[in-house]
Amino acid sequence: xxxxxxxxxxxxxxxxxxxxxxxxxxxxxxxxxxxxxxxxxxxxxxxxxxxxxxxxxxxxxxxxxxxxxxxxxxxxxxxxxxxxxxxxxxxxxxxxxxxxxxxxxxxxxxxxxxxxxxxxxxxxxxxxxxxxxxxxxxxxxxxxxxxxxxxxxxxxxxxxxxxxxxxxxxxxxxxxxxxxxxxxxxxxxxxxxxxxxxxxxxxxx
Numbered sequence: 001x002x003x004x005x006x007x008x009x010x011x012x013x014x015x016x017x018x019x020x021x022x023x024x025x026x027x028x029x030x031x032x033x034x035x036x037x038x039x040x041x042x043x044x045x046x047x048x049x050x051x052x053x054x055x056x057x058x059x060x061x062x063x064x065x066x067x068x069x070x071x072x073x074x075x076x077x078x079x080x081x082x083x084x085x086x087x088x089x090x091x092x093x094x095x096x097x098x099x100x101x102x103x104x105x106x107x108x109x110x111x112x113x114x115x116x117x118x119x120x121x122x123x124x125x126x127x128x129x130x131x132x133x134x135x136x137x138x139x140x141x142x143x144x145x146x147x148x149x150x151x152x153x154x155x156x157x158x159x160x161x162x163x164x165x166x167x168x169x170x171x172x173x174x175x176x177x178x179x180x181x182x183x184x185x186x187x188x189x190x191x192x193x194x195x196x197x198x199x200x201x202x203x204x205x
Contacts, residue, residue, distance in 0.1 A: 048171030133169030
């Protein structure tokens with residue numbers, strides 16, 4: 001008479017563990033976030049355009065794009081600070097200019113194109129121009145973001161991206177956007193690993 005009760009208890013326990021594991025997995029999937037993707041879409045220095053007589057023009061014209069790939073999570077950005085250097089050699093960088101994009105909110109699966117212009121140090125810029133008219137620069141992007149999940153917001157965490165930009169004899173980069181990357185692992189991949197480990201632990205308990 002005791003065996004059926006034990007078997008029923010075991011099935012009930014296994015069912016509870018399985019349900020708990022699925023619940024944990026679904027919660028992890030709903031709370032998991034992916035950092036925005038950042039890229040330089042436009043980078044133009046009129047002074048380096050050999051077809052124009054604008055050598056005294058010290059303006060840098062640019063556009064960056066921030067992509068929120070999260071399907072159901074918005075992103076709150078703090079001020080986005082852009083810093084421009086005269087060389088991709090980070091051991092001896094020389095600041096040539098900077099710009100700040102005011103803080104803003106971005107809806108889920110939205111793309112934000114932010115353009116601007118700033119004065120740069122042309123003395124430093126001219127030093128890195130090659131004989132064929134090409135030059136390579138370095139762009140740093142730094143901000144802090146919070147994610148909006150349903151009715152609440154996550155804590156802030158820093159978002160720092162950087163990359164090199166090559167311009168030709170017209171003073172402009174190519175048509176293809178240049179992705180800005182992080183030296184640290186992507187948070188999405190890290191969260192995915194943690195979530196899988198937690199789910200397995202629950203199922204095996």
